[in-house]
Amino acid sequence: MTRYQAGSKSGLPHSSTPEDIAIKPRRPEFDFSGVCKYWLRDPFTSQFMNALSIVVPHSERTVIDIVRKYEGSISDPNLLRDMDALIRQEGRHALMHLRCNELLKKCGYSAIRPFERFQKFFVSALRRISPPAWELAMPAAFEHFTSAISRDFVVNQSFWVGEQSNAAIDFTNWHAFEELEHQAVCFDVFATLEKRSWLLTLSLLFVWMPATLVSVYGMQLYFLLKDGILLKRKNWRPYLKFIFQSLPMLTRGAFKYAAKGFRPWSPKDITIYRDQERRIQHILL
Ligand SMILES: [Fe+2]
Numbered sequence: 001m002t003r004y005q006a007g008s009k010s011g012l013p014h015s016s017t018p019e020d021i022a023i024k025p026r027r028p029e030f031d032f033s034g035v036c037k038y039w040l041r042d043p044f045t046s047q048f049m050n051a052l053s054i055v056v057p058h059s060e061r062t063v064i065d066i067v068r069k070y071e072g073s074i075s076d077p078n079l080l081r082d083m084d085a086l087i088r089q090e091g092r093h094a095l096m097h098l099r100c101n102e103l104l105k106k107c108g109y110s111a112i113r114p115f116e117r118f119q120k121f122f123v124s125a126l127r128r129i130s131p132p133a134w135e136l137a138m139p140a141a142f143e144h145f146t147s148a149i150s151r152d153f154v155v156n157q158s159f160w161v162g163e164q165s166n167a168a169i170d171f172t173n174w175h176a177f178e179e180l181e182h183q184a185v186c187f188d189v190f191a192t193l194e195k196r197s198w199l200l201t202l203s204l205l206f207v208w209m210p211a212t213l214v215s216v217y218g219m220q221l222y223f224l225l226k227d228g229i230l231l232k233r234k235n236w237r238p239y240l241k242f243i244f245q246s247l248p249m250l251t252r253g254a255f256k257y258a259a260k261g262f263r264p265w266s267p268k269d270i271t272i273y274r275d276q277e278r279r280i281q282h283i284l285l
């Protein structure tokens, strides 16, 4: 555990998760054995989410590691409770994504392992050279993307899912729900300890947005080329249309963190969360 020094605002209560929303670690089971690699609306949406799944386990382990590291600097009991619940949720998510990723490796995508090794090298090298404020911004930046993607998946379900129904969609709906549930926690940890909230904006704009765009769209491109989908000219247009439609999800929102007094959980976020809770009640039971 590390005590945070520079720019510390420790002592301030800072959990911004609404009081009536409890972050609950859950352990639902999903059987992916009957799910094919195109489990969403089309190859473009499916391979985007498959690419994301490759990135998720190491990102979530990094979130867990950094949140644990700074636990000793947090004094707000509500935020400490949220951090513990987030760690448990992320541990479960990483495990389930590893299972999905093993199935993808069996499809013959030989670049997955070298990519995973590069991601580990890249993230650990960045952590080694980062001052504490930049390291603290990492989980907040990762959670920025997971909550943005989750919100989009939940709100624009027909864009992603189409007419499909399977265990991988149930799993993604559950993961998206829990990402919405703990959307504030890593930002709260960052904002409690670091008053220069614009550092999160900078780290998103100059490190994590470029890194996420290159890795997720890069892996998606690799999958689609390997499948031969993009070797057919007729697929270029829908592919480019998908990129154009999905890009705002990964590139918006960095500047909100620089605004004075920014707090997560807008009234719209609460509505989205409650609607999703109702929709996937059968999975949460
Ligand atoms: Fe997660």
Ligand SMILES: [Fe+2]
Pocket (backbone or CB within 6 Å): 090, 143, 146, 179, 182
């Ligand atoms: Fe998360």
